[in-house]
Amino acid sequence: MDFFHAIILAIIEGLTEYLPISSTAHMIFASSYFGIQEDDFVKLFQVSIQFGAILAVVALYWKKFLDFSKFSFYIKLACAVVPALVLGYIFDDMIDAVLGDPIPIAIVLILGGVVLLFIENFFKSPTVYKEEDITIKKAVTIGLWQCLAMMPGTSRAAASIIGGMQQKLTRETAAEFSFFLAVPTMAAVTVYSVFLKTYHQTGLKGYELLTQNSDNIKMFLLGNAIAFVVAIVAIKGFIGVIKKYGFKPWGWYRIIAGIALLAYFVINK
Structure with a gap:
């Protein structure tokens, strides 16, 4: 991987991490299209640049993250992230194996798009309009929904947003809580990948x-x-789109992108 490849992957990470369109699927396509060799450093790089995306949320919502008088906010995030930490550690090798086959990831991308087209028909009449009204029980339930994203192509953002709406959060509140939950989730994954994980090809730590x-x-x-x-x-752009149009634009995007990726990988298999 050279610097051009690093820039491409970083742009994709920044664009897709918080959108319900699967950053993993886009990374895999970009790596294949640009001929980026899937070695241990590339795997580490794709995860470690999540740190920059984490800082973006903290910077945008710094009043929320740095308001230490509202301890309940941190408790909710801590409780909500536990399921992903436990299951992510258990299924780490299995997830790596799935990442080697892009076809099922493209199929999941399409199926997730269909779900987003109709999601607002399933979860109507929200009652939770701000983060302060999210209970610990609701936070943990959203955290469990987030675990669906362990299947590459699902999208962590999509899973946690759907979980939020299932728990009666408005679409804007669900999206924002998805951003908040991403911080401890992605921070834990980044720390594990950089300091604890041993990579198979080289036998080195991150x-x-x-x-x-x-x-x-x-x-x-x-x-x-x-x-x-x-x-x-x-x-900023995502919040503006869902306020005006809801999730259908992202649903159609996932379907079109998924079909394109499926065709690409079937042809080039």
Whole structure:
């Protein structure tokens, strides 16, 4: 992977991480299209640049994250992230295996798009209009929904937003809580990938891969900076779209993108 590839992947991460369209599916397509070799450093890079996307949420909602007088906010996030931490650790190797086959990921992308087209018909009459009204029980339930995203192509954002709407959150509140929940979830995944996980091809830890040479460190820093800036734009745009149009535009996008990816990978298999 060179710097051009790093920039492309970072832009994709920033654009797609908080949208219900699956950053994983887009990363896989980009890697295949641009001929990016799927080695241990690439796998680490794709996860580690989530740190920049995390900082984008903290920067946009800094009043929420830095208001230490509202301890219940942190309790909700801590409780909601537990299911993903436990199941993610248990199924880590299985998830890596699925990532090797893009066809089922494209199919999941399409099916998720169909769900988004009709999601608002299923969950009507919301009663929760702000984060303060989300109970710990609702937060944990949303966290369980988020675990559906362990199937690559599902989208962590889509799963947690649907979970929020199932728990009677408005679509805007569900989207914002999805952003909040992403911070501890992605932070935990990033820490695990960088400091704890041993990568199969090289037998190295993530931080050892990063420090192998100066280019790896530079790509890591550049990727996170780009993901941070792009994610800020994407989050603001997403909130504006769902307020005006709901989730149907994202549903149609997933279906069209999924069909295109399916055709691409079937032809090039």
